Amino acid sequence: xxxxxxxxxxxxxxxLTGTSLLGLAGTAxxxxxxxxxxxxxxxxxxxxxxxxxxDRGRLEAEYEVDQNVNGAAWDVTLTDNGTQVFAGEAVTxxxxxxxxxxxxxxxxxxxxxLAAHAxxxxxxETCGGTVTLG
Numbered sequence: 189x190x191x192x193x194x195x196x197x198x199x200x201x202x203x204l205t206g207t208s209l210l211g212l213a214g215t216a217x218x219x220x221x222x223x224x225x226x227x228x229x230x231x232x233x234x235x236x237x238x239x240x241x242x243d244r245g246r247l248e249a250e251y252e253v254d255q256n257v258n259g260a261a262w263d264v265t266l267t268d269n270g271t272q273v274f275a276g277e278a279v280t281x282x283x284x285x286x287x288x289x290x291x292x293x294x295x296x297x298x299x300x301x302l303a304a305h306a307x308x309x310x311x312x313e314t315c316g317g318t319v320t321l322g
Contacts, residue, residue: 221321229253229306229315237317239302247295249273251304253315254286262306262315264289269301278306298322 222240229235233255242248249266258280266274266289278287299322306315 223319223321225317225319227315227317229313231311231313232256233308233313233315235304235306235315235317237302237304237319239300239319239321241295241321242292245295246292247300247302247321248290248292249302249304250288250290251306251317252286252288253278253280253306254284255280255308255313256285258282258285260285260308260310262287262308264304264306266291267303268293269296 222238225237227235233253235254236250236252238250240248247268249268251264251266253262260280262278262280264274264276264278264287265272273293274289274291276289278289280287299320301318301320304315304317307313
């Protein structure tokens with residue numbers, strides 16, 4: 189009898205684990221879509237622009253420029269369908285020599301086109317990027 193009980197417990201544990209994994213898979217599939225664009229800037233730097241909907245229905249944008257130089261200042265602007273959602277300075281930091289700008293804003297009806305632009309005033313290098321969600 190001991191062997192049968194162990195067998196039943198093993199099967200029950202397997203079924204519970206499988207159910208838990210199915211629950212996690214369902215959660216992962218429920219995440220909102222995300223769009224990403226990667227590219228080269230006008231000199232040696234590269235950029236990555238991401239846009240997705242957050243869990244509260246807002247849009248979440250992330251713009252990263254990797255220059256491989258620490259302490260470089262960049263002027264950055266992000267616009268959503270032509271409306272400015274961020275304007276400011278970002279400074280590259282160690283260890284990678286990159287900056288990362290993250291911003292959340294209202295998700296208006298229809299498709300959203302996010303445009304990013306960054307300029308390094310010291311070198312004249314520029315970066316861009318455009319993604320559309322929806």
